[in-house]
Amino acid sequence: LLDSGTKQLQAAGFGARSGFLSSSTVGGGSWLAHASTLSGLYISNQQRYRTLTSSNRLTLTSAFRKAGWNTVSVEPEIDRAWPEGRFYGYEKDYDLRNLGYQGPRFSYATMPDQYTYSKFQQAERQPGHAPLFAEITTVSSHSPWTPIPTMVDWDKIGDGSIFNDPTLQRGGSPGSVVGNKDVLRASYINSIKYSLTALISYVQRYGDKNLVLVFLGDHQPSPVLTGKTTRDVPITIVAADPTVLAKVSSWNWTPGLRPARTAPVWRMDTFRNKFMTAYGSTPESR
Numbered sequence: 544l545l546d547s548g549t550k551q552l553q554a555a556g557f558g559a560r561s562g563f564l565s566s567s568t569v570g571g572g573s574w575l576a577h578a579s580t581l582s583g584l585y586i587s588n589q590q591r592y593r594t595l596t597s598s599n600r601l602t603l604t605s606a607f608r609k610a611g612w613n614t615v616s617v618e619p620e621i622d623r624a625w626p627e628g629r630f631y632g633y634e635k636d637y638d639l640r641n642l643g644y645q646g647p648r649f650s651y652a653t654m655p656d657q658y659t660y661s662k663f664q665q666a667e668r669q670p671g672h673a674p675l676f677a678e679i680t681t682v683s684s685h686s687p688w689t690p691i692p693t694m695v696d697w698d699k700i701g702d703g704s705i706f707n708d709p710t711l712q713r714g715g716s717p718g719s720v721v722g723n724k725d726v727l728r729a730s731y732i733n734s735i736k737y738s739l740t741a742l743i744s745y746v747q748r749y750g751d752k753n754l755v756l757v758f759l760g761d762h763q764p765s766p767v768l769t770g771k772t773t774r775d776v777p778i779t780i781v782a783a784d785p786t787v788l789a790k791v792s793s794w795n796w797t798p799g800l801r802p803a804r805t806a807p808v809w810r811m812d813t814f815r816n817k818f819m820t821a822y823g824s825t826p827e828s829r
Contacts, residue, residue, distance in 0.1 A: 544736055544739055544740070545739070545799070545800040545801035546799070546800075546801060548739060548740075548743045548800050549798075549799035549800045549801070551743055551747060552743065552746060552747075552781060552800070555746060555747045555750055556750075556752075556783050557746060557750060557754075557781050557782065557783050558781070558782060558783075558785060558788050558798070559779055559780065559781045559782075559788075559798070559799050559800050560779065560780050560788055560791060560794070560796035560797065560798060560799075561777060561778065561779040561780075561796055561797045561799060561800055561801060561802035561806065562777075562778055562794065562795075562796040562797065562802050562806045562807050562808070562809070563775045563776065563777060563778065563802055563806055563807065563808040563809070564580070564759060564775070564776055564778050564808070564809055564810070564811040564814060565774045565775050565776075565808055565809065565810045565811060566579075566760075566761065566762040566763065566774045566775075566776050566811050567579040567585055567586055567587040567762075567774075567811055567812065568587065568761075568762045568774075569762050569763050569765075569766075569772065569773075569774050570762070570763070570764060570765040570766070571762070572762070573680075573761045573762060574592065575587060575588070575589075575591075575592055576761035576762050576776075576811060577678075577680070577761060578592055578595055578596070579811040579812045580603075580759070580761075580811055580812075580814055580815070581602040581603045581604060581631060581678070581815065582595055582600050582601075582602050582812070582815065583600075583601075583812055583813070583814070583815030583816055584600065584812050585810065585811070585812040586812075595630075596626075596627045596630045597630075598630075600630075602630075602631050602632055602815075603676075603815055603818065603819070604616075604631045604632035604633060604676060604678065605631065605632030606632075606819065607632075607676035608632045608634065608676070611674065612673070612674040612675060612676045613634060613635075613667075613672075613673050613674065613675045613676070614632055614633050614634050614635075614675075614676045614677075615633060615634065615635045615636070615637065615667055615675070615676075615677045615678075616628055616631070616633040616635075616636045616637065616677070616678050616679075616680075617637045617638075617642075617659060617662075617663050617677060617678070617679040617680065618636065618637065618638045618680050619637075619638065619639060619642060619644075619652075619653050619654050619659050619680065619682055620638075620639065620651070620652075620653055620680065620682050620685075621636075621638040621639060622638065622639040622640060622653075623640075625638065631678075633678075637662070637663070637666070639653050639654075642654065642658075642659070642662050643662065643702055643703075644658055644662075644702065644703040645702040645703050645704040646658065646702075646703035646704055646705065646706035646707055647706060647707055647712070649683065649690050649691065649692055649706075649712065650685075650687055650688070650689060650690065651682065651685045651686065651687065652682040652683045652685055653682065654682075654703060654706075655683055655692035655703075655706060655741070656681045656682070656683040656684075656692075656737070656738050656741040656742070657692065657694060657695065657697075657700065657741040657744070657745075658700055658703045658706070659679065659681065659682075660679070660741060660742070660745040660749075661697060661700045663677065663679060664745075664749050668749065681738055681741075681742075683734055683737055683738050683741070684731075684734040684735050684737070684738040685734075686731075686764065686765075687727075687730070688714075688727070688730035688731045688733070688734040689713075689714035689715055689716070689730045689733075689734075690712040690713055690714045690715060690716070691712075691713045691714045691730070691733055691734050691737050692706060692711060692712065692713075692737060693710070693711040693712070693713055694737075694740060694741065694744065695711065697744075697748050713733070714730055714733065724767060724768075727767070727768055728768050731764055731768050739800075742756075742758065746781065750783065751783070752783045752784060753783075753784070754781075754782070754783060755780070755781070755782045755784075755787055756779070756780065756781040756782070757778070757779070757780050757818075758778070758779055758781070759776055759777065759778035759779070760776035760777055760778075761776065762774070762776060763775070763776060775808055776811075777801075777802050778802075778814070779800055779802075780796075790821045790822055791821050794807065794817070794821075795807055
């Protein structure tokens with residue numbers, strides 16, 4: 544999938560570079576990884592998270608906002624007020640309450656990733672939009688990984704009610720995978736395939752010369768699935784503008800969507816400074 548996805552993106556005019564980050568969490572606690580990536584601090588427990596989000600630490604989001612970009616978060620699993628959004632620097636938050644989804648849940652996932660992208664596109668990326676920084680949390684690859692949505696025609700997504708069709712729900716009920724390690728692993732892999740397919744398809748359909756994506760796995764699943772304890776997760780930059788990728792040539796990341804086994808592994812909290820340095824801004828000391 545990664546190799547074919549690389550070719551599909553190339554055909555659409557996009558290049559990619561991939562490496563690894565070492566996450567601050569494993570098996571859960573995704574908000575700790577998000578905080579580490581955006582803040583440049585190693586946030587590995589809830590106390591550190593609370594301390595961070597009550598501070599004035601410069602995040603990637605707030606840096607873009609200071610530069611005059613619009614900033615939005617898309618958090619389909621949040622169903623109540625999210626005060627941390629103000630800390631990160633988001634001007635607008637999309638969540639379960641205002642994304643307008645009228646389809647079924649897919650176990651933990653409140654909506655399919657494809658619907659999330661479609662709604663984001665309609666709301667924020669219409670022609671002529673202002674410079675935009677968006678952080679989108681995708682949830683279709685969250686445990687217990689079944690049922691999994693099926694990709695549909697982008698023009699037919701609408702309010703998501705199309706996903707009420709049982710033929711678009713694959714893999715059975717969550718209870719069908721509990722206690723069976725092989726089935727769990729297969730379900731996890733299929734959910735990752737779906738999430739990546741949705742993302743690649745989004746770029747093919749809606750990508751333009753100004754689109755830049757930074758996407759990553761926020762943490763590894765339980766060692767029950769991986770067979771070992773590891774915190775390394777893949778991270779990829781996708782862009783149509785070759786100068787964007789040229790800025791990170793010194794990182795020695797692997798061309799394409801699949802990082803080589805020899806690709807660099809950085810601690811997740813180092814990404815903020817490396818990113819800001821590569822793209823011309825000096826990180827503030829605070």
